[in-house]
Amino acid sequence: MKIKGTSPTMKDVAREAGVALGTVSKVMNNIPVGEEYRLKVEAAAKKLGYRVNSYAKGLKTNHTGIVALIIPSVRHPFFGILTDHLCRVLMKRGYRTLLATTESDMEMENKCIRLVQQHKVEGIIALTYNPDIEIDEDIPFVSIDRFYTNRVPCVASDNFGGGQLAAAKLSELGAEKLLFLRIGSSVIGEPDKREAGFKAWCQNHKIPHHVIHLNDEDGFKPFYDFLENHIIEGKPEYDGIFCSTDQLAVNILRVLEQLGLKVPEDVQIIGFDGLLNYIDYKPYCSSIVQPVEKIAETAVEILFNEDRSKLPALTCLPVSYRPGGTTGDRDMEKKKNGEV
Amino acid sequence: MKIKGTSPTMKDVAREAGVALGTVSKVMNNIPVGEEYRLKVEAAAKKLGYRVNSYAKGLKTNHTGIVALIIPSVRHPFFGILTDHLCRVLMKRGYRTLLATTESDMEMENKCIRLVQQHKVEGIIALTYNPDIEIDEDIPFVSIDRFYTNRVPCVASDNFGGGQLAAAKLSELGAEKLLFLRIGSSVIGEPDKREAGFKAWCQNHKIPHHVIHLNDEDGFKPFYDFLENHIIEGKPEYDGIFCSTDQLAVNILRVLEQLGLKVPEDVQIIGFDGLLNYIDYKPYCSSIVQPVEKIAETAVEILFNEDRSKLPALTCLPVSYRPGGTTGDRDMEKKKNGEV
């Protein structure tokens, strides 16, 4: 498939306007030029439907106006929202977004990076889980949620702080023994620190706590068994649960139901992400909210930072707590959501 | 911000390999060349970390390998999933996706179209609600969900058929008086036909029915009032509701709760879209399912169709019905979802 080569060029415009090629170029780039010339050129350009060929321009200037975004998918709401913000922020700065979805496949991730580099993008923002990613040193690169090396700036939520905050909140709301839960294959990125923050807070405050790593095969069984074995007089021994994601939290909610336990009366739960249900824009559960928009803005800002020699290796953005019905602070929640 | 001009060119590779420039070009494009030359060139290219500059290439060939996607956002799950599929299908065909989000702002839509055309994309796939969109005749264009003219091929779900299917299902499941509900500003795209299909089926089958158009200001009040005035002996007169989207359906569910009505015992509800909750991959409600993946595949196929003179102006893809707990067919639903 070829684009019909009929689009007018600067030469055409110059001929039409009866001026020199260079003059047209100047008009197009807002470089001062005699008023009468400018008008002639503008008229000719409009008449011919002229548009600058950004490939020719890019060839000359090495300025393409495109930034690549490499991300597992845009299906998952977190990625979708992040992509949305990034695309908007980039557009505002005069950049277009070249989107590449990888499904977290490492081979795909490297392939995409290679491809977009061919397209002479002016920067790459990537959310990958690839430990040995092939980065070209002389193209600006910002990683999200994944710290590689000091040479590649990384932007992430304050996952450690979020873990601490979750533990603190659960404790503040009356939970006495805390549980941390995560599921899935070993997380190698920043999100790992959620657990670390949680543990640290519990240890510092001498709060009894326990950690369970679920895996995809066994599912929630280990959790179910653990909780069942720790029920005293119909009440669960562990009455505050911090889940590494909202998704896990909501699934845990179902398990607790099966165990005949009430949330938040018997057990309080806090998740992580803070996404809202797209139907009614209500939280899925009480959660540590990631500042998605701020992440997007910061990533772009760092990408375009003038002085790339002195960039922060890791930028952690503050998270916040939002009640969402799975903790004891229901009034606060209703007030915040402005419910009837 | 400029890309460091250090990347090696074909000239560098040619010098390194001790061959002529043209030979390098041939190797890069898999044009037969003496084996020893090929090896020399490949070695030199690898050594220098050479990558073809697709801007120079594009300037020559007018083949950029980029397709633009213009879409309101990727935040909404329907758009996110659609974008995901499109990006994947395009990648499989060797194309990259230039993403532009418009928030359905008409000015933005036209601006984006202008911008991506500058980038010499080889095709545009757009989901817009802009009645007077500025399309360049000589760049392939496919519209999703919005029919413009016979010159612009449009891909959409069979919205009319979906409307019929919803009415038929509700009737089949025992509903005797049907209601159609939609909300928001006048829909100008294909989705309009959901209502038309619904009405047509009801008329053909002599089923009593009613239509309510809600608007954003009054919210669900008119619906609430209508239903309240049509309750006979504690049971709603209208016992089958077709909502133009799942989102509306779920919100209506809440309203019915307030009215003390049971779903699906007192009222059955069918929505439209068929999205799954990202948390547990379960349907939000019984729904007419849009074939999102098929839409993506078809759009790309049409975009790259060899003979663009004989393209279908409108391609309607078949929808299907899926129970989701808001209709009387619960057994079927459980079986389908493979629940415990």
Add this chain to the structure above:
DNA sequence: TTGTAAGCGTTATCAC
């Protein structure tokens, strides 16, 4: 088969 050279549409450097 390999090498050479013209030119794709722009920008930028100069004389004018």
Add this chain to the structure above:
DNA sequence: GTGATAACGCTTACAA
């Protein structure tokens, strides 16, 4: 201020 002209990196006849 304006207008030739030489790159930019690559493809592609065409000549060797």
